[in-house]
Amino acid sequence: MLKVNDLHTFYGKIEALKGITIEVHEGEIVTLIGANGAGKSTTLKTISGQIAPRTGSIEFLGEQIAGMPAHLVTAKRVIQVPEGRRIFPQMSVRENLEMGAFLRNDKDEIAADLEKVLELFPRLRERVAQKGGTLSGGEQQMLAIARGMMARPNLLMLDEPSMGLAPVIVEVIFDTIKKLNKAGTTILLVEQNAAMALQVADRGYVLETGSVALTGTGKELLGNERVRKTYLGEI
Amino acid sequence: MSAELGIIAQQFVNGITLGGMYALLALGYTLVYGILLMINFAHAEMFMFGAYVGLFTLQGLSRIAFFTSSGPALLLLYVLTFLIAMIATGILGVVIERFAYRPLRHAPRLAPLISAIGVSLFLQNAALLWISSRSLPFPVLFEVRTFRIGGASISSMQILIIVTTIVLMLVLDSFVSRTRLGKSMRATSQDRDTAGLMGIDINRVIALTFFIGPALGAAAGIFSGMYYGNIKYNMGFIPGIKAFTAAVVGGIGNLRGAMLGGFLIGLLESLAAAYISTGYKDVIAFVVLIIVLIFKPGGLLGESVAEKV
Ligand SMILES: Nc1ncnc2c1ncn2[C@@H]1O[C@H](COP(=O)(O)OP(=O)(O)OP(=O)(O)O)[C@@H](O)[C@H]1O
Ligand SMILES: [Mg+2]
Secondary structure, three states: EEEEEEEEEEEEOOEEEEEEEEEEEEOOEEEEEEEEOOOOOHHHHHHOOOOOOOOEEEEEEEEEOOOOOOHHHHHHOOOOOOOOOOOOOEEEEEEEEEEHOOOOOOHHHHHHHHHHHHHHOOHHHHHHEEEEHHHHHHHHHHHHHHHHHHHOEEEEEOOOOOOOOOOHOOOOOOOHHHHHHHHOOOOEEEEOHHHHHHHOOOEEEEEEEEOOEEEHHHHHHHOOOOHHHHHHOOO | OOHHHHHHHHHHHHHHHHHHHHHHHHHHHHHHHHHOOOOOOHHHHHHHHHHOOOOHHHHHHOOOOOHHOOHHHHHHHHHHHHHHHHHHHHHHHHHHHHHHHHHHOOOOOHHHHHHHHHHHHHHHHHHHHHHHOOOOOOOOOOOEEEEEEEEEEEEEEHHHHHHHHHHHHHHHHHHHOHHHHHHHHHHHHOOOOHHHHOOOOOOHHHHHHHHHHHHHHHHHHHHEEEHHOOOOOOEEEEEHHHHHHHHHHOOOOOOHHHHHHHHHHHHHHHHHHHHHHHHHHHHHHHHHHHHHHHHOOOOOOOOOOOOOO
């Protein structure tokens, strides 16, 4: 479904991605893990069109999307839930969710999806009329994910969805990811919480300073000694 | 009614007229700031440019006998004058953004500001050189009647200005809050990068903003020409500063704030001209600015929801 080949992305003179090659097959959950600054977010941003790569290719469903502006990538239903929530603070929860469906015009289906995400996150239902900026951090994170779902993604890219959330809510988020995946959404998941990410993922990539250091199935990586030491905090 | 109240009522009418012009111009500053966090120093020249296009359109069209043949035809003449001036100035705004600001979008924040000052100087000097260094009379083609309400008199010109201003504001307000394009403008002003992820074409939204602001500024420029009877290449300077102040007083980035700020400054300026001295009229805007910013640093309707980091 998604083939990223030898991607190089720069911020000015800083080379943040030094030749990343990853692949996501239809129906999979693939995770990217790695230390702070390894280039996980940059990889997602390059795929979603927020930054153009200097060289390299990104193929989605057989089409080149490298360097395409973000709104056109979104139109292909490649949806990024950005790091740090990034909800619209002056818009109500409902308006935020509607923004997620900005490119859709199937009114009835949008209403049904709205109902679905509110079912999934009852906390958001209680606050539909409240401004996004007044939600707690965790509630904002739920809103960001729900907003991403409103786009009916083909490929959903989540950047650290569990960040700053209480353990119970993290469970909810991971359950949601699994459910979405079962329902047919392909998922690319960036996580600091490597243990949980590798448990739900079919496959994973470990990034180190802008390149892929390791790859394998979720199970393989969970069993890998280097991964256990560096990312799962075992001694 | 006592003479005293009559003066207040009169200054109120004058203040609303003046305030409407400031408010229209202030909207352009606030729109651009809301989307790009940039102060468009060239915006005052949109006021000037619009007034000139308005003048030439009015002169050109009034040569066609039909337009001066009847009341409705005259109304049509004015509607066309406003439309043409607003569209032309809107296009100028889009062109300026495309060539003077967009290439600097990722440059340090000072760069587009300097570019804006350059555009402003260029436009003023172009008008000075190619049109005239002196002020040109701005004709009024209809008979201006004066009505008395209470102790104040209001002219048909003032009524025209006030009503048109309010209509334009209502249209803008419902455009931004109700339409799809308006929603995409709001989203872009709240979080530009994330708006792109929603499928919004950011460049289109920015271009739209640079159309609407200057178009409204052009309307204000024509009003100014009609009201004061003449226009000049540097006519945008003082109203531009006051309108910018109005936008800050209202809470820059906030549309209703710009409207409120514009009317407030217009009103206080008129009252000050009557009660303090006309000499102080031009400093009133800044006195208001200082007082407001002491008590409400974000402006009267400034953002109340803090962004969570
Ligand atoms: N806007 C930027 N300007 C300059 N350098 C940047 C910018 N954004 C990221 N970088 C640099 O690029 C590198 C990769 O950053 P990136 O955000 O992709 O890391 P990450 O793996 O997502 O880290 P984290 O786990 O902390 O979110 C880092 O060295 C970072 O400093
Ligand atoms: Mg990151």
